[in-house]
Amino acid sequence: MSSFVLPDDGTTEEPLDAPAPASPPLAAVLRRGLLGSLLAAAIAALVLEAGTLGLFSPRWAKDLFFDSGAFFLDTLVLWTVIGFLWAVLGRMAWSLALVAVTTVVVAIANLVKMQYREEPVYPSDTDFLREPEFLSSMVSPVTLVAAVLLVVAVLVGVLRLVGRIERRYPRPRLRTLSRDHVLLLLGLRLGVGVLTGVLLVQAAHFNQPGNMWRGLYELRGNDWRYWNQKTNYRSNGFVGGFLFNMPVDAMAKPQGYDADEMSAIADRYERAAARINAGRTGSLDDTNVVLVLSESFTDPTDLKGFSLDHDPIPRTRARMAGTTSGHMLAQMYGGGTANMEFETLTGQSLGLFRPQMLSPYQMLVPAQRDYPSAVGWFRGQGHDVVAVHPYKVGMYKREQVYQRFGFEDFVHDTTIRESGTIDDNPYISDHSAFDEVLAQIGEHDKPLMVNLVTMQNHIPVDGNYRDPLHVKGADGDEAKRIGQYARGLEHTDEALDEFLGALQKSPEKTIVLFYGDHLPGIYGSSVKHANDDMALHRTPFLIWSNQPGQNVARPVPITSPAFFLPLLYDVADAPMPPYLAMLDMVRRHVSALQQGRLLDAAGDPVKESALDPEGARLLADMRLVQFDFSIGQRFAVKRMWPGAVVE
Template sequence: MSTSVEPELTGAAEASEPVPAPPPATPAQVLRRGLIGSLLAAFVITLVLEASTLGIFYPRWFKDQVFDGGALWIDTLVVWVLIGFLWALIGRLWWTIGVVLALAVVVGAATLVKIRVREEPLYPSDLDFVREPDFLMSMVSPIFLVVAVGIVVAIVVAAVRIGRRQATRYPRLSIRRLPRQQALALAGARVALGVVTALLLVQATQFNQPGNVWRGLYELRGDHWRPWSQKTNYRSNGFVGGFLYNMPVEAMATPAGYDAARMAALADEYETVAARINRTRTGSLADTNVVIVLSESFTDPTRLDGFDLDEDPIPRTRALMQTTTSGSMLAQMYGGGTANMEFETLTGQSLALFRPQMISPYQMLVPEHADYPSAVGWFKSHGHDAVAVHPYRVGMYKREQVYERFGFDDFIHDTTMHDHDMIGDGDYISDASAFGEVLDQIDEHDRPLMVNLVTMQNHIPVNGAYDDPIGVSGLDGSERERVGQYARGLAHTDEALADFLAALQDSDEKTVVLFYGDHLPGIYGSGTKNDNAGLGLYETPFFLWSNQPGTNQPRQAPITSPVFFLPMLYEFANAPIPPYFALLQRVHESIPALQQGRMLDTSGSVVDPGDLSPDAEELIDAMRLVQYDFSIGQRHVLARMWPGATS
C-alpha cells in the first residue's frame, strides 16, 4: 500500500512546488513590444478604413495603394502616430487600441452610408453635422445604429479583456511602483512620445500648407490626387490621405496678375460691356418680387434609363417648362451638394474656381467674413426686403450664420413658419407649406421681396413616406420601393408648385420665379447608376417664370450651372445688369456649365480646360480674378462690379 501511495505523495509534492514567475518586463521591453504591437494594430485599423470606401475590393486598389503610391503604408503610419499619442496620454496600450479601432469603425460606417447616399466619402467638414444628431440618425435605419453601437461597445470591451489577458507581455507600468531611475525613464519616454506624436498630428491638420511633412510623404512618388472624384481620391491615396487632403485650406490661390491696377482695368472693361447690354434693356425688377426656389432633390426621373414609372410624376411642371425659359442644371454631385448649389446661385461664384478642398463654402468660407457679396445685398440696395425660408433646422450647413453674412432681414425656419404640415408619414415639412409661407411673406411686406426658399419635402430617406407610391417596372426590391416613394413625393411637389404659381398669377404684385432642383437623390442602385453613366445623374430641371403678360416665352436654354442663374434671371426680365453679371453672361455664352473638374461647351459636351479657345480661357481668367477679389481678396472692385452686394 505504501508503494502505491508514495508516488501519489511524491507527485503531490512535486505539483505543490511553486512555478517560478517570469521576471518582470523592463520599461524598455514594454516599450519595444508596445511599439510593435501598436504598429500591427495600426495596420489592421487602416484596413478597416480602406474597406469603408469599398476600394479594397477592386484590383486597382492594390496597384494604387500598395505599389504605385504606397499610400497604405503612409496611412498606417498616421494611424500609428495617433495610437502613440493616445498611448502616451492614457498609459494603457490595449485601451488605446480599442478606442482608435472603435473610432475607425464609426468613421468607416459613416463613410459607407455617405458613399451609398451621395457617392462621396467622409470629409473633415462633416464634423459640423455632429451638432445635428437627429438629422444624422434620419439617414440610417435604427437597426443599423443599434448594430453599429453594439460593435463599438464590443470592440472597447474586447480591448479591455485582451489587455488583461496580455498583462504579462504588455504590462501596464506604474511610475509609482518602479525604482526611481526606471520611473524617471518611463515618465520621460511617455512625455517624449506624447510631444513627438502631438507635433506630427498637428502637422496632419495642416496638410495643405506648403512644405507639410505628411503631404510630402504622400507625394514621394508624384502627385496622385484626384479631386474631381473624391471617392476615387480616397481609394487611390488611402482613406487617411484623402481625408487629410480635404483639411481646411485657403479658398483660392492668388491668381496671376492680381493687383489693384489689373482689377481696375477689368472693372473698366465690364462697365463698358454692361452699359452696352443695358442700352437695349427696358424692363426692371425694382418693383418686382423675386422668388428663388431651390427644390430639394427635384428631378425628372423619366429621363433616366433602366426603369419605367406607371405615371409621369411632374406633368404640370413639364408642361410649364415648354412655355417659358427652361432647361437642365448641372448639379455638382449625385445625392448631395444642396448648400453648394445655393451658394453658387446667390453669389455667382463657382466651386470650379475654388481649390478642390473647398468642399462647402457655407461651412468653410462664408462664416469667416463679417459680410459676403451676394444677391441679397444687391436686391436690398434696390429696394427689396430679403427673406430666407427653409423648413428645417437653422444649424444645417451653418445657414443661420451664412444668412446673416449675406444680409437677409429675416430667416423663417421650421419653428417660425405659419404652417408645418407634412404629407403621409414623411419626415419633412411639405412643399405646399413652404410655398404657402412665401405667399404669406409677400402679403405681409409692403416693399417688394427677394425670397430664397430651400425646400425639404423630398429629402431622403423616402421609405414608407406615402401610402400610394407610384408603380415602377424594371427595378426590384428596396430600390423599386425607394423610387416609387420618391416619385410620389415629386407628384406632390408638382401639384403644390402649380398651385403656388396660380396664386402668384392671381396676385396684383409683380413676381418672377427662378425654380431649380439641386441634385438627384441618393436612392438608385449600382445597376441604375451604370445605365446612366455620364451626365445622366447630374442633370436637374430649372425654369424662369413671371406673372407678367408677355414675359414667358418658350426658350430651351443649354445645360447650365447655378452660378449663371442671376444674369439669366435679368436677361429673362429684360432688366439692366451690373458689370459682374455682364462678365458672368459672357462666360455663360462660351462655357454654359462648369463644376469642379468638369466644363461643358455650348453643345453640352465635356471640354478639357486645356482645349478652351483663347477667348474662353481669357473669360475664365477674368472670372477667377473677380471671384478671388470678392471672396478672399481685397475687394478692390466690388463697389464697381457689383454695387450694393454687401449690406
C-alpha cells in the same frame, strides 16, 4: 484557507492572495508596445480602407499596396496618433482601445455616406455632430441599431482584449523601477509626445506648401483625384484623402491680382453691362424675386434602367416648355444642397475654388464679417430680403451664413406658419413652404426677394407615402424607394403649379427661379451603371414670370447655378450690374463649370486649355473677380456689384 476564483479567460484557478505576476523588463514592454501599436495601426488602416468599399477591388488594392503605397503611409499616420495618445494617457492599451472604437465609427459613417451620397467622410463633416437628429434620420432604424450594436461589440471586445493583455503583460510599476528607468520612461513619453505632436500638427496643415506628409504621399507623383473624391480616397488611402481635404485657403491668388488689375476689369464690365442694358426695357425694382431650391427635384424619366407607370412631373414639364428652362449640372450625386444654393446666391463657382473647399457655407462664409451676394444686391435695390427653410437653422451653418449675406428674416421649422406634412413623410411639405412665400409676399409692402430651400423630398424616402408610383425594371427595396420618391415629386409638381397659379392671379409682379439641387441617393448599382455620369448630375430648372410677354420658350444648354441670376435678368429684360454681365458673357462660352469639368457653349465637355481666346480671358476674369470677392481685398465689389455687401 485560500479563496479561489475562476478567471474570465477560463485558465487555471489561482488563489486570490497569490502574488501578482512579475513585471517584465522595461525593454520588453517597450518592444511589445512598439510592435503591437504598429499592428493595431495597420488593422485600423485596413478597416478605414474597407470603409471606402475599394479595398476588395483588385484595381484599388494594387494602387494602395503596391503602386502608391498609400496604405503604408496611412498606417504610419495612425501609428503617430497611437503614439501621441500613449504619450498623453500613459496606457498603450487605452490608446489602442480609443483608436479602435473611433476607427469603427468613422468606417461605418463612411459606408453610410458613400451609399447615400457617393462621397466619403470629410473633415468638415464634424459640423454635423451638432445635428444628431438629422444624422439619425439619414439611415433606417435597423441600420442605426446594427451600427450601435457593432460599435458596442467592438468596444466590449477591445476592453476584454485590453484586460487580457494587461494581465499577461503587466506594466512595470514605477515604484519597482530604478530611478534611472523612471527618468528614462518619463523622458521617452515626453519625447514621443513632442515628436508625434509635431507630426500631427504637420498633418493638420497638409495642404500648406512644403508639408512633410503631403510630400510623402506625393513621392510617386501628384495623383490627387479631386474631381471624384470617392476615387481620391480609394487611390490615396482613406487617411490620405481625408488629409487632402483639411482646411485650406479657398483659392490660390491668381496671377496679376492687384488693385489696378481689378480696376481694369471693373472698367471692362461696366462697358459690357452698358452695351447689354442699352436695349432693355424691363425692371426688377418693383418685382418680387423668388428663388426656389427644390430638394432632390429631378426628372426620373431621364434615367435608364427602370420606368414609372406615369410621368410624376407633367405640370412642371409643361411650364418648362413655355419659358426659359433647361438642366443644371449638380456638383454631387445625393448631396451638395448648400453648395448649389451658394452658387445661386453669389454667382461664384465651386469649380474655381480649391478642391478642398467642399462646403463654403461651413468653411468660408461664417468666418467672414459679411459676404457679397444677391441678398445685398436686391436689398440695396429696395427689396426686403427673406430666407425660408422649413428645417433646423443649424444645418450647414445657415443661420450664420444668412446673417453674413444680409437676410433680414429667416423663417425655419419652428417659425413657419404652416408645418403640414403628407402621409408619413416627416418633412414639412412643399405646399406649406410655398404658402409661406405667398404669405410673405402678401404682408410686405416693398418688393420681396425670398430664397426658399425646401425639404419635402429629402432622403430617406422609405415608407413616406401610402400611394407610391409603380416601378418597372427595378427590384426589391430599390423599386420601393424609387416609387416613394416619384410620388413625392408628384406632390411637388402639384404644389409648384398651384403656387405659380396663385402668383399669376396676384396683382404683384413676381419672377420665380425654380431648380433641383441634386439626384437623391436612392439608386442602386444597376441604375447607376445604366446611366452616364452626366445623367446622374443633371437636374431641371425653369425661370417663370407672371408678367405678359416674359415667358418665351427658350431651351438653355446645361448650365451651373452660378449663371442663374443673369438668366433671370434676361427673362425680365432688366438691366444688370457689371458682375452679372460678366457671368452672362462667361456662360456663353462655358455653359457649366465644376471641379474637374467644363462644358462649352453647346454643353459638351471641353478642357480649359482648349477654350477659344475670348472664353479663356473671360474665365480668367471670373477667377480674378471670385478671388477678389471671396478672400481678396474686394477692390471691385462696389463697382461691379454695388450693394452686394451689406455693411
